[in-house]
Amino acid sequence: MCPYFPFSARVCLNQHHWLALRMQQEAIVYRQCNKRLLAMLRPKRLQELADSLTAQDLLRCAQKG
Numbered sequence: 001m002c003p004y005f006p007f008s009a010r011v012c013l014n015q016h017h018w019l020a021l022r023m024q025q026e027a028i029v030y031r032q033c034n035k036r037l038l039a040m041l042r043p044k045r046l047q048e049l050a051d052s053l054t055a056q057d058l059l060r061c062a063q064k065g
Helices: 015-025 045-052 057-063
Strands: 030-033 035-039
Touching: 015 030, 015 035, 015 045
Parallel strands: none
Antiparallel strands: 030 035
16 A cells, blocks of 8 residues: 555556566466566567557556456
C-alpha cells in the first residue's frame, strides 16, 4: 500500500517475469540468470518480445483484480 494521499495502492510489474511468461507461451528455450534472460536458440525473438511491451500491457496488469 502506498501511504501518500490520494493513492491507496501501487502496482509493480516485473518485466523479466512478463517476458519469461511470453517466452514460455511460445515454447522458447531460455535461461534466467539474476536479472538477465538468455534465449539460447532465438535471441532475435527475445528482443522482439521485449520491444513489444506497451502501455496497454501495463494497464491490463493494473486493472486485474
